[in-house]
Amino acid sequence: MKNSLYIILFCTFAICASSQNTTIISKDKQPVSYATISFGNGNGLFADDAGQFFFTKKLYKDIDTLYVSAIGFSDLKIATNNLPATIVMQTSINTLEEVFLNRPRGKFKLEKIKPKVHEDYYKCWLPTIESELAVYFPNNFTKTQRVSSLQIPIKVEAKNWDKRKRKTAKKRPFSTLFKVNFYQNNNGLPGDVLTYSNVVFIVNERSDKVLEVDITEHDIYVPKNGLFVSLQVLGYTDKKRKLLPNKKYQEIKTKRGIVKFPTTFRPLLPFTDQISEKRTFVKRVFLDGGQWVLFDKQNIEKSNLLLAGLNNYGLGLNIEVYKED
Incomplete structure (x- = not known):
């Protein structure tokens, strides 16, 4: 069990060490949690709660473009060559219907x-x-x-x-x-x-x-x-x-x-x-x-x-x- 744990930790460290740690934020510098990062070929990954994701050419050597999307934001297309440490997403037009302005009262x-x-x-x-x-x-x-x-x-x-x-x-x-x-x-x-x-x-x-x-x-x-x-x-x-x-x-x-x-x-x-x-x-x-x-x-x-x-x-x-x- 300990050996398995060491292997998992080593693999995770190796990925982190050789990858680009990128943070996705909004224009007001808030993290865009759980954004979708598509590779354009049917594969992809997700950002975490802090808007961070890890991308490495060692694991995804055939990927040259990332397509970033999140609910409430305009989609982005980013080249993997010289991937920036921070990606800023612009808020899209709010089309979400406000069905109720106040919570209903009563039982x-x-x-x-x-x-x-x-x-x-x-x-x-x-x-x-x-x-x-x-x-x-x-x-x-x-x-x-x-x-x-x-x-x-x-x-x-x-x-x-x-x-x-x-x-x-x-x-x-x-x-x-x-x-x-x-x-x-x-x-x-x-x-x-x-x-x-x-x-x-x-x-x-x-x-x-x-x-x-x-x-x-x-x-x-x-x-x-x-x-x-x-x-x-x-x-x-x-x-x-x-x-x-x-x-x-x-x-x-x-x-x-x-x-x-x-x-x-x-x-x-x-x-x-x-x-x-x-x-x-x-x-x-x-x-x-x-x-x-x-x-x-x-x-x-x-x-x-x-x-x-x-x-x-x-x-x-x-x-x-x-x-x-």
């Missing part, structure tokens, strides 16, 4: 959309840095609704595969940072964002199988035609909850040349066949502008989940339904 009833959980390793989605997963929730009420918390089903893995069915089996250690995004319903697909604030959470091997994330402070109200809630893995973290600058892709030599495969991140996300309608959507974050597609056989090829009839991630919500508007 509310808490409605629960229960998550779907199971213990089958083979019926789970294994997140990668390039994929974002969104679940659609219709508006089933006429009164004002605010999302109070997310109920996020997860599955952690046993350290010893042969003992995976034992409740007392030790779990494989990890610490992964996720970002939550909320989108309007745009003709059946995720559309404009509902908030510019960053909603992030960390999962590790000690997390409950249904992780509750409180989001009341973000004031997410359900539009008339429903909303999409997405999960996006940002990467592994250290003990201080900071993103690690570990390599996001593995390279394999083939007859066609070097092929990059995205690194997979724990935990697994259980998929279910207990939801009748198809309401899960996916996109490639760093490719084709991030076009959303329904998670089904017509759009996704060679998916073992779809072959098993598992079309949906069983995300749950707690919603405050107000009696008085």
